[in-house]
Amino acid sequence: xxxxxxxxxxxGVDVECSEGSTILTAAKTVGINIPTLCYLEGLTPYGGCRxxxxxxSGTNKLFPACATPVASGMEVTTQSPKLHEYRKMVLQTLLAxxxxxxxxxxxxxxxxxxxxxNQYGVDHVFYERNWSCNEIDSTHDFLVIDRNRCILCTRxxxxxxxxxxxxxxxxxxxxxxxxxxxxxxxxxxxxxxxxSCRKCAKVCPVGAIYVEGENIEYTKDPQVxxxxxxxxxxxx
Amino acid sequence: MGGYxxxxxxxxxxTPQGIINEILSSGLRGRGGAGxxxxxxxxxxxxxxxxxxxxxxxxxxxxxxxxxxxxxAEADPHAIIEGLLIAAYAIGAExxxxxxxxxxxxxxxTLQKAIAQAKAMxxxxxxxxxxxxxxxxxxxxGAGAFVAGEETAILxxxxxxxxxxxxRPPYPANSGLWQKPTLIQNVETxxxxxxxxxxxxxWFAKIGTPKCTGTKCFSxxxxxxxxxxxxxxxxxxxxxxxxxxxxxxPAGKEFKAALIGGPSGGCLPEQLLEIPIDYDYLTKVGAxxxxxxxxVLDTDSCMVDTARYFTEFCVDESCGRCTPCxxxxxxxxxxxxxxxxxxxxxxDLIILEKSCFxxxxxxxxxxxxxxxxxxxxxxxxxKDEYMHHIKNKKxxxxxxxxxxxxxxxx
Ligand SMILES: Cc1cc2nc3c(=O)[nH]c(=O)nc-3n(C[C@H](O)[C@H](O)[C@H](O)COP(=O)(O)O)c2cc1C
Ligand code: SF4
Ligand code: SF4
Ligand code: FES
Numbered sequence: 001x002x003x004x005x006x007x008x009x010x011x012g013v014d015v016e017c018s019e020g021s022t023i024l025t026a027a028k029t030v031g032i033n034i035p036t037l038c039y040l041e042g043l044t045p046y047g048g049c050r051x052x053x054x055x056x057s058g059t060n061k062l063f064p065a066c067a068t069p070v071a072s073g074m075e076v077t078t079q080s081p082k083l084h085e086y087r088k089m090v091l092q093t094l095l096a097x098x099x100x101x102x103x104x105x106x107x108x109x110x111x112x113x114x115x116x117x118n119q120y121g122v123d124h125v126f127y128e129r130n131w132s133c134n135e136i137d138s139t140h141d142f143l144v145i146d147r148n149r150c151i152l153c154t155r156x157x158x159x160x161x162x163x164x165x166x167x168x169x170x171x172x173x174x175x176x177x178x179x180x181x182x183x184x185x186x187x188x189x190x191x192x193x194x195x196s197c198r199k200c201a202k203v204c205p206v207g208a209i210y211v212e213g214e215n216i217e218y219t220k221d222p223q224v225x226x227x228x229x230x231x232x233x234x235x236x
Numbered sequence: 237m238g239g240y241x242x243x244x245x246x247x248x249x250x251t252p253q254g255i256i257n258e259i260l261s262s263g264l265r266g267r268g269g270a271g272x273x274x275x276x277x278x279x280x281x282x283x284x285x286x287x288x289x290x291x292x293x294x295x296x297x298x299x300x301x302x303x304x305x306x307x308x309a310e311a312d313p314h315a316i317i318e319g320l321l322i323a324a325y326a327i328g329a330e331x332x333x334x335x336x337x338x339x340x341x342x343x344x345x346t347l348q349k350a351i352a353q354a355k356a357m358x359x360x361x362x363x364x365x366x367x368x369x370x371x372x373x374x375x376x377x378g379a380g381a382f383v384a385g386e387e388t389a390i391l392x393x394x395x396x397x398x399x400x401x402x403x404r405p406p407y408p409a410n411s412g413l414w415q416k417p418t419l420i421q422n423v424e425t426x427x428x429x430x431x432x433x434x435x436x437x438x439w440f441a442k443i444g445t446p447k448c449t450g451t452k453c454f455s456x457x458x459x460x461x462x463x464x465x466x467x468x469x470x471x472x473x474x475x476x477x478x479x480x481x482x483x484x485x486p487a488g489k490e491f492k493a494a495l496i497g498g499p500s501g502g503c504l505p506e507q508l509l510e511i512p513i514d515y516d517y518l519t520k521v522g523a524x525x526x527x528x529x530x531x532v533l534d535t536d537s538c539m540v541d542t543a544r545y546f547t548e549f550c551v552d553e554s555c556g557r558c559t560p561c562x563x564x565x566x567x568x569x570x571x572x573x574x575x576x577x578x579x580x581x582x583x584d585l586i587i588l589e590k591s592c593f594x595x596x597x598x599x600x601x602x603x604x605x606x607x608x609x610x611x612x613x614x615x616x617x618x619k620d621e622y623m624h625h626i627k628n629k630k631x632x633x634x635x636x637x638x639x640x641x642x643x644x645x646x
Binding site (some may be wrong): 045046047048049050051053060061062063064067068069082085086089090093094096097126127128130151152170171173174175176177178 | 381383398402403405406551552553554555556557558559560562563564566567570587590591594597598599600
């Protein structure tokens with residue numbers, strides 16, 4: 001993509017980037033970090049978690065930085081009281097949605113949801129919390145899924161489909177009943193399309209998919225996706 | 237007026253640019269909800285420099301109790317096909333789909349028959365009316381989810397994926413079906429096209445108001461003497477619809493509110509009955525045009541319960557993609573369960589309102605963005621009812637505090 005460069009302003013800083021960049025990647029080039037959860041470099045942006053919302057001048061609408069292409073002349077604001085408030089509410093509603101008890105979670109201290117929660121000073125959830133208690137699927141030789149901790153970011157689904165290319169994982173149902181499933185909603189051991197590649201466990205931002213008996217610090221490796229994508233470019 | 241004579245006129249006497257200009261100056265706005273200027277949308281797709289281009293007619297009609305599009309398809313399928321053909325010619329598309337829900341078997345049958353008839357008359361297919369214009373049309377079926385009527389969800393569904401909306405931009409006009417420029421138009425919008433081409437933009441713009449031209453179909457339901465399907469010129473007042481056309485509330489009861497815009501519309505009180513039916517006015521008072529549902533409520537209805545009911549609908553219809561709608565809306569429902577079961581506290585209203593702003597501003601698609609409308613409007617126009625529930629633990633309409641629900645708080 002070597003078309004004419006795009007010029008825009010992010011938090012008052014002049015940024016120049018190529019056409020087709022997103023606000024998120026453009027911001028990174030000038031050292032501005034926008035918080036993300038569902039975004040993962042190398043995967044198609046999902047725009048689902050809404051943590052990366054930013055303001056764009058000239059409209060009241062908020063845009064997900066991870067999925068919004070830059071436009072010339074755009075003026076982006078990544079920090080404001082409103083954005084701060086909404087990011088806190090994203091985190092609070094996620095915490096209230098399912099069972100998140102850090103002290104008994106395998107991902108404790110290595111969880112992106114926890115990191116963001118600390119970052120934004122969420123010290124209280126002002127909604128009733130829903131302690132979902134769905135059965136954990138540990139039928140696979142070593143991969144485990146605890147859907148009670150899932151934040152439905154679909155990183156695992158996209159990694160499985162776009163990078164591993166097997167599409168074992170997908171979503172079932174909709175709304176609050178949405179869940180990650182294997183093949184036609186089988187137990188993981190019965191999902192014959194799974195190649196046991198572990199990419200899902202590497203990219204899961206929380207403790208929902210993990211490798212049994214393995215130190216989570218060792219398992220987690222979300223950057224591997226960008227690495228693979230880059231290597232495949234060389235192959236072409 | 238002969239069928240397809242507008243198409244003949246468009247193909248033989250008009251350039252694609254001329255057609256777009258005519259639609260632009262007619263002032264026609266989309267009838268599917270958002271009210272975007274139709275001509276402007278066509279121009280965007282026509283200008284997109286990528287081919288092939290597609291056109292999709294939206295006949296998903298997911299609003300409960302609304303059946304204007306279904307009636308249109310059953311009664312006048314050729315108006316939709318003719319509108320599609322003219323639009324396709326204007327934007328340079330050779331392939332179109334009508335996206336229709338499976339629950340409309342008669343409409344599907346009628347459309348299939350109409351497509352076959354049009355093909356037999358060489359009005360569909362290759363070299364239409366010997367003008368070298370090609371256009372093929374197919375039906376695609378939705379499984380009936382409300383959110384599947386959202387334009388980007390339709391695209392996903394036609395591509396064979398989960399009917400989930402995706403972030404915009406990129407807009408379908410540039411990157412729609414299979415990343416190609418795509419025009420998505422409600423069928424009622426399309427059915428207006430032949431009339432404009434046949435009778436001129438000036439004729440069309442005379443109906444309605446300067447910024448809202450033409451007519452609009454509504455399904456008038458609820459507590460009115462004459463419920464049913466109506467077509468009205470834009471700009472008449474809500475009072476005229478409810479009382480003159482609908483005949484008012486049946487004897488013995490009093491009007492309380494009109495919910496306009498479907499499950500994510502706004503509840504408007506008596507004092508707002510004088511507002512004209514117009515996209516911009518409706519938005520100003522917290523309602524939406526939506527796809528044309530008006531539900532009239534009388535004093536038997538509790539506004540807190542009404543807001544709870546429509547919130548529940550949106551919770552059930554959320555696609556699950558984005559956090560505010562999927563994880564946020566159910567929290568609102570929990571607060572309603574508290575309030576309608578005598579466990580509400582004044583602080584709940586503050587949390588309710590804050591959460592509504594969050595869901596409205598931070599959701600990915602129109603479903604989440606408009607879902608708080610019934611709550612925000614009832615908070616705005618009927619706050620005393622909320623306070624009565626919370627402070628006195630009483631429901632004036634005698635609806636709440638007795639319906640046991642599955643999620644009753646412990
Ligand atoms: C949740 C949701 C449901 C929708 N359902 C419909 C529908 O059933 N029919 C429709 O025409 N438009 C529906 N829309 C609006 C479409 O996204 C789109 O704006 C419309 O089809 C564009 O056509 P128009 O410009 O002719 O109105 C819906 C939007 C949302 C957010
Ligand atoms: S299992 Fe993990 S990666 Fe997959 S959707 Fe849930 S939180 Fe995201
Ligand atoms: S607002 Fe609701 S329906 Fe729309 S994308 Fe988000 S979760 Fe799906
Ligand atoms: S990171 Fe952009 S929406 Fe999730």
